[in-house]
Amino acid sequence: MGRSKSLDPRASLAAALGSKIRKLREARGWTQQGLADQMYVSASRIAQIELATDPPNEALAEDLDRVLGADDEINVAWHHMHRVGYPAWVRPYIDLEKRASRMRHFAPQLVPGLLQTPAYARTLFLSGQPGISESELNRQVEARTSRHKLLEGPDPLYFWAVLDVSILLRPFGDEPAIMGEQLAHLLAMTERPHIQLQVLPLEAGHHGLLDGALALLDFADGPGVAYLMGLGTGEIVESAEDVKRFSMIYDQLMVKSLPPEPSRDLIKTTMKERYGCHPPPNPD
Numbered sequence: 001m002g003r004s005k006s007l008d009p010r011a012s013l014a015a016a017l018g019s020k021i022r023k024l025r026e027a028r029g030w031t032q033q034g035l036a037d038q039m040y041v042s043a044s045r046i047a048q049i050e051l052a053t054d055p056p057n058e059a060l061a062e063d064l065d066r067v068l069g070a071d072d073e074i075n076v077a078w079h080h081m082h083r084v085g086y087p088a089w090v091r092p093y094i095d096l097e098k099r100a101s102r103m104r105h106f107a108p109q110l111v112p113g114l115l116q117t118p119a120y121a122r123t124l125f126l127s128g129q130p131g132i133s134e135s136e137l138n139r140q141v142e143a144r145t146s147r148h149k150l151l152e153g154p155d156p157l158y159f160w161a162v163l164d165v166s167i168l169l170r171p172f173g174d175e176p177a178i179m180g181e182q183l184a185h186l187l188a189m190t191e192r193p194h195i196q197l198q199v200l201p202l203e204a205g206h207h208g209l210l211d212g213a214l215a216l217l218d219f220a221d222g223p224g225v226a227y228l229m230g231l232g233t234g235e236i237v238e239s240a241e242d243v244k245r246f247s248m249i250y251d252q253l254m255v256k257s258l259p260p261e262p263s264r265d266l267i268k269t270t271m272k273e274r275y276g277c278h279p280p281p282n283p284d
Contacts (some may be wrong), residue, residue: 013081014052017061018191022050022075024068038067039096052275054083057142059150063210077101088141093146093215097150101160104250106209109170111182115189118145120182123173152193158198162253164232168199187280190264198257199266207256208249216247 009019023209025035025046032050033043041060048054049064056064058078065074099232105112111120121144125137150157173180190197200207213229226237226246235245258266268279 013077017074017077017081018050018052018069019235021046021064021068021074024074025050028068035067041064042180055139058146092236093234094147095145096217096225096227096236097157097215099219099221100157100205100217101220103160104158104216104247105161106214106250106253107161107167108164108209108213109167110213111163111167113144114147114151114157114159115161115186116144117178117182117185119178120172121145123178140227144171146222149212151189151192155200156192158196160193160198162198162200162250164200165266167197167204168267169274171275176275178276180271180275183271184277184280187264187267192261196260197263198260199263200253204253204256207253209253214250216243216245 009016025032030038031043031244032046034180036043036046039046039060043052049056049060056078061074061078064070065072067258068074068240092228098120103114105114110124116124118141121141122137125132125140127145129137151159168183189195211230215227215229216224217227218224223238223240224243224247226243228235236245257263269279271279
């Protein structure tokens with residue numbers, strides 16, 4: 001049998017991760033099939049990971065770390081691979097997001113990333129990056145949806161979002177089911193006590209954030225910051241005076257928005273009347 005293909009670990013972070021996994025596998029004397037049997041995946045999937053043609057998602061990386069006894073090395077390498085995969089302007093914000101105890105978010109055009117479904121994120125990336133490869137598209141969707149973990153666990157991020165009503169009304173993708181699923185997901189997430197959502201109606205008129213999105217982050221171990229988002233750019237604001245000003249603008253938006261329960265009712269009505277989808281039943 002010929003020697004298996006290899007990849008220069010310096011070629012990319014995905015290649016470095018694949019090389020690390022191969023070395024750990026070979027140190028245990030396992031073939032790719034042997035590792036695959038431990039992981040309940042195919043040997044070809046292990047080959048894809050080791051050759052960096054299709055890196056693992058977060059859950060698979062965690063399983064590889066456990067099975068190979070990597071002592072968190074694979075998990076750390078996966079984290080850095082996905083962090084660098086974000087545009088340079090957003091990486092500092094992603095790091096802050098992970099430290100935050102509370103986030104207040106205003107979204108003028110898109111569902112916030114923390115609440116996006118995979119299909120919604122996939123449609124967004126496809127429209128914004130014509131010609132993107134399938135593997136790169138999958139990687140970006142995985143990176144986006146992996147952030148959902150911030151809203152899970154015993155000590156989740158407290159998340160309050162104000163969504164402009166146009167987000168609910170704008171068709172997204174070629175199938176109404178994409179928006180139906182996304183709106184159903186919003187409803188499901190607001191069943192969690194640490195997640196609140198309000199819809200800002202058109203009747204609210206003008207406000208202080210017409211030109212961009214805003215995230216206000218609070219931390220248990222330091223002062224809060226504001227993050228301003230535009231088209232392909234972002235700015236972290238640390239000045240206490242400016243953070244206070246943006247916080248006051250956000251408070252005004254909350255007052256102008258529908259309360260949480262009427263916001264849920266509007267989402268249900270929009271699902272049914274605009275996208276022909278049935279809202280999920282109310283929980284018992």
